[in-house]
Amino acid sequence: MTRIAFILLVHKDPEAVVRQARGLAASGDAVAVHLDARAPAEAWRILQNGLCAEPGVVLVERRRRCGWGGWSLVAATISALRLALARFPDATHFYLLSGDCMAIKSAAHAHELLAREDADWIESVDFFDGGWIKTGMQEERLTRWHLFNERERKGLFYASLGLQRRLGLRRRLPADIRLMIGSQWWCLRRATVEAVLRLLDERPDLRRLFRWSWIPDETLFQTLVRHLVPREEIRSRSPTFLAFTDYGMPASFHDDHHEMLLAQNALFARKISPCATRLRARLSELWASQRRDFPRGGDGRRLHDYLTGRGRIGERYGPRAWEVGGRVGVGRELLLIVAHKRHVAKRLVGMIRQLGDPAVFDYVFDEEGAALPPLGGFERGLAKRSRHPRAMLRVLFEAQDLARLAICIDPCRLDLVQELTEDRTDLRVLEIATRIDDAYLRLHAQRLKLADTDEAGLDLLMPTLRRQFDGESRALGEAGIARHYRLVEGAPAEDNAKALQAFLDIPADTALGIARTPHLFDD
Known part of the structure; x- marks a missing residue:
């Protein structure tokens, strides 16, 4: 029988997290919640009071201060995985989510899919030749030492990187591991999670490699799963649907995206706007339903690009900053x-x-x-x-x-x-x-x-x-x-x-x- 243990990484809105965790656990699944240590003490108290009586929910007590692009997000994920493995021995799958994710399929559909496909769902393409990174730093994510977080200490981050470039310092990458990259949102089988954590314990060199890399949540699990699991047992795509804005940031979905989201070949979607109250209510009801008729409706990223390219974000019209200057002129x-x-x-x-x-x-x-x-x-x-x-x-x-x-x-x-x-x-x-x-x-x-x-x-x-x-x-x-x-x-x-x-x-x-x-x- 399929039982999912959701690894829930959150940093804000504790009341919404309580509702999210309860809704996921109500389907018979389990939830391990990691709250960013930078969140206010009041947020931690709300989570404790709201979830302590839930038998299918546990809180990670040793919380990490999480920063985008750094090791802290991987460390928080590993802590939640270890806790979930210990507390939910009947969990068959471990699904990584954020507080902005919501189901776009029913729990019944998700359980049937995971039971039918004996595989790990994780996007995993070659780091150097896969063309996954579109902009910004590429191979230097792994070949340089990243001692500072770019968002918290931007000056030191780029000073350190510049110094390594001038001195010709490059990290030695393991010869026996093919480095991979992909979306940080995945669903892995229990045996795969146990094997990944065991390999990290046995290979300090691998832990050091990712510990001092940039954005390791897009490389560590993607690399180690591909190293440990036969190719035919990997579905190289994320089970979570997301789209990106022109600025490379995850796009938010609104009330009028409901039909588009349900048509996607995924189980969850990220990010659902906090203002999309009607969409959130409908998706919460969907997860608890027994619905199984989910036809595919094409490429959601392409549809999202098409709609936003027409000036549309939800039902709002986005201004075009460059549509200025010049006059057609009087008399014409x-x-x-x-x-x-x-x-x-x-x-x-x-x-x-x-x-x-x-x-x-x-x-x-x-x-x-x-x-x-x-x-x-x-x-x-x-x-x-x-x-x-x-x-x-x-x-x-x-x-x-x-x-x-x-x-x-x-x-x-x-x-x-x-x-x-x-x-x-x-x-x-x-x-x-x-x-x-x-x-x-x-x-x-x-x-x-x-x-x-x-x-x-x-x-x-x-x-x-x-x-x-x-x-x-x-x-x-x-x-x-x-x-x-x-x-x-x-x-x-x-x-x-x-x-x-x-x-x-x-x-x-x-x-x-x-x-x-x-x-x-x-x-």
Whole structure:
């Protein structure tokens, strides 16, 4: 029978930790809690009072002062593991969690998975050739002595590192161990944990290697498990789902990420925002449920990047600091064609081009391959255009000697629309309102590789994507744009013609001809 002993590393919010530990233990599992020694004495008292009567929960009495990137986190983990091994002799698996982690599957599902797969779940790739480290220090994590914590003693940390570089000092790495790296969040079998701790006791050289390395929680267990366990008994991925921000920090999940999280091929997720009270309540209920139907819904990291790339963090719109500078200028007309279905907007643009005025360009801020004339470098790449969009538009007006210009933009670019309303240009917006059904959303998710082809998994993503699309349309309507017109799929051609006539400033019969274009809204 599977019983998980959760190794819970926490440093704040003791009341939430009490609820978290009780919820995990209520499923018949066990919990060993290590509270950072830097936490206030009151936090320790709350944990003792709240958990001392729980038979499935133990507290690590010898607490460590934990600092990110240092040995202290590994030492705290080892202390909790030793305690859990002694106090829970029937525990079959040991799962490392933080106070910000929550289950995204039921306990019943987790137990069945671990019983079915006789393996250790730990990401473990080659330290030197695996390409796991994307930025910052790489091989020097292990080949230099790290005597100071970078976050607590930054000056000494880099002074020591610089001195070792100048003197050519390098640590000798063990010849019989292949060094590995991976996520610090794992789930290991009992025999594996016992073997790892025994090896550390027998090999002081290994303990010294990781004791004076940088960020050893990403290398010690990953290396020793791969050294001790046959490859076929290792699932080289973390059982905990997490995504990262543009700054390389773990992203926080909010109330509207519920469907996305449940669709991930993982048992827990990190980090759940403390403000996501509804999400936390739903996930707590999920762990206690007997639910077993969890279809896969694609790559959550890719979906998270897609959503935050559209200015979205939860349901908040993130400001873009570089969207400043430059003015389009007074006396110019800028026409924005806003549509979720880009092929419909491009079809309309093709007809507008035939009029000769205004000049029109496709998705210049949304598509890398948008066709643009030479603009002194602005035309070379999407990132460059997006950095200073108003300045780029001004250059486009001047380079083409234009008085009127129309461009297509994605509805997610509400920040740009709002910025342009503050400009002195004559701004008009034409919103193309098309029907967005589940079939289109499925194709959209597959085109962007947000999901695999599993129908149940795709269904699980539909609420997230629909909420995103509906929210963007609603925000555009609430933006208070004075000259906002709508071309609506299914509306009478006469109504759409009025919108086109006002937007483009063209004769009524010309507008009606465009509005009656066959297949204008077709997919």
